[in-house]
Amino acid sequence: MSGIRKHLRYVSFFMALMLSLGSVWSSTATAAMVGTGEMITGQEVQLDRQQLMDMLEQQEVQDKLADMGVSEDQVRDRIQNLTPQELAEFEQQLAEAPAGQGVVGVIVLFLLVFIVTDMLCATNIFPFVNCIR
Amino acid sequence: MFFLFPPKPASRLVSLLLILLLAGCSTSPKWPAADDSTASLQTRTVLNDVPFYPQELYQCGPAALAMMLNSQGLNTNPDILRDLVYIPGREGSLQVEMVAGARSHNMLVYTLDGELESLLREVEAGNPVLVMQNLFYNWWPQWHFAVVMGFDPEKQTIILHTGTRERHETSVEVFANTWARSDNWAAVILPPDQIPATATALQYLSAANDLETTGRTNAAMTAYRTAERRWQDQPAAILGQGNIAYTRQHVQQARKHFDRLVTKFPNEAVGWNNLAHTLGELGCNDEAAIAQQCAAALAPDRFESQVESQSDRVHPDHCSVPACPALPQSRD
Numbered sequence: 001m002s003g004i005r006k007h008l009r010y011v012s013f014f015m016a017l018m019l020s021l022g023s024v025w026s027s028t029a030t031a032a033m034v035g036t037g038e039m040i041t042g043q044e045v046q047l048d049r050q051q052l053m054d055m056l057e058q059q060e061v062q063d064k065l066a067d068m069g070v071s072e073d074q075v076r077d078r079i080q081n082l083t084p085q086e087l088a089e090f091e092q093q094l095a096e097a098p099a100g101q102g103v104v105g106v107i108v109l110f111l112l113v114f115i116v117t118d119m120l121c122a123t124n125i126f127p128f129v130n131c132i133r
Numbered sequence: 134m135f136f137l138f139p140p141k142p143a144s145r146l147v148s149l150l151l152i153l154l155l156a157g158c159s160t161s162p163k164w165p166a167a168d169d170s171t172a173s174l175q176t177r178t179v180l181n182d183v184p185f186y187p188q189e190l191y192q193c194g195p196a197a198l199a200m201m202l203n204s205q206g207l208n209t210n211p212d213i214l215r216d217l218v219y220i221p222g223r224e225g226s227l228q229v230e231m232v233a234g235a236r237s238h239n240m241l242v243y244t245l246d247g248e249l250e251s252l253l254r255e256v257e258a259g260n261p262v263l264v265m266q267n268l269f270y271n272w273w274p275q276w277h278f279a280v281v282m283g284f285d286p287e288k289q290t291i292i293l294h295t296g297t298r299e300r301h302e303t304s305v306e307v308f309a310n311t312w313a314r315s316d317n318w319a320a321v322i323l324p325p326d327q328i329p330a331t332a333t334a335l336q337y338l339s340a341a342n343d344l345e346t347t348g349r350t351n352a353a354m355t356a357y358r359t360a361e362r363r364w365q366d367q368p369a370a371i372l373g374q375g376n377i378a379y380t381r382q383h384v385q386q387a388r389k390h391f392d393r394l395v396t397k398f399p400n401e402a403v404g405w406n407n408l409a410h411t412l413g414e415l416g417c418n419d420e421a422a423i424a425q426q427c428a429a430a431l432a433p434d435r436f437e438s439q440v441e442s443q444s445d446r447v448h449p450d451h452c453s454v455p456a457c458p459a460l461p462q463s464r465d
Contacts, residue, residue: 044339
């Protein structure tokens with residue numbers, strides 16, 4: 001155990017180095033041919049996003065949002081900010097939701113997202129959530 | 134069914150209760166309701182040209198794969214495939230290797246969405262479906278591969294080549310339960326110039342890309358071409374053809390594909406970027422610069438406006454670049 005501890009500093013230094021290198025690389029613009037798989041993945045994400053957006057069109061969803069005092073535009077912005085992974089999680093939860101409960105499920109998920117961002121003080125929609133900051 | 138004791142009235146009552154209890158637990162799968170869209174699923178369908186190979190002990194994988202491949206006109210058999218997909222130590226085949234094994238025969242493997250209706254639709258369209266089942270329980274799995282090659286809506290049965298049984302008819306409840314325990318895994322295996330009946334554009338393109346990344350570039354090229362014909366709104370189908378041509382050093386061909394891509398999808402920055410690289414390699418440096426600027430203008434976070442791949446070749450006289458929607462048209 002102490003053997004590992006002794007090297008921990010070097011290990012973490014190495015990890016930090018890798019992390020920073022990784023983020024530097026990913027932030028530079030692409031200067032090479034783009035692979036087909038990359039485009040397909042991008043298009044899939046777009047489709048996921050679009051499907052969520054389409055759900056906002058439903059009257060039932062809009063009524064619910066109005067009840068909660070959330071505007072449709074706010075939700076749209078929020079969807080734009082979701083990462084592909086978060087989107088995929090939404091899609092999966094939606095798929096697992098029992099038939100007929102899709103709409104209510106979406107609302108609950110949105111609520112979750114808003115509450116989390118509120119806790120981080122990124123948004124201020126639900127005043128009853130106390131900020132971590 | 135095993136009876137531990139002769140059925141007396143009391144034990145009959147117990148088993149009746151048990152059956153009722155068990156029936157309460159399981160959700161019985163529904164045959165797609167009869168309406169206009171499912172009319173074709175309401176008549177008995179059997180794909181008679183799917184060959185049958187009885188499995189040898191534990192070797193349902195090679196047998197099922199042989200049936201799938203030979204139904205598409207290939208000429209192989211379970212003995213040959215055993216080396217590809219059978220692991221003697223585990224007495225079985227891995228799902229991922231079944232897929233890879235089919236791909237290595239230049240076939241496109243399309244995983245279905247897991248709905249019973251999709252499975253029936255594929256069979257109805259003439260495509261046998263490879264399914265994975267768990268014949269026992271989640272806590273004591275007995276994995277199995279079989280080929281669905283028919284169905285009978287009247288009797289509510291699914292018809293499979295399975296194990297040592299040819300055209301085995303099993304009730305849709307039993308099938309759905311064993312299939313659900315494998316997360317409803319099902320796939321069709323087709324030559325790359327065909328499209329599964331239930332295919333969606335991006336899923337199909339993704340399957341085509343799997344062929345490309347595993348080095349089956351001829352098959353991938355065919356699949357991309359097939360996709361382009363079927364789905365006019367998919368830039369990736371053209372990009373794929375261009376990228377394969379580029380990898381093969383067929384730069385002139387690649388340029389034609391990318392040219393078509395940016396003409397049809399002028400707002401797709403990726404197309405302009407790849408066109409820029411191709412033009413640069415051909416020696417069309419000015420045109421490459423324009424294409425690269427276009428990519429950068431459309432997606433500034435992603436692409437730089439500076440061309441990297443400049444070539445020292447003399448400027449050929451066949452250089453040209455389509456009009457970019459994001460740049461002012463003052464270059465002429």
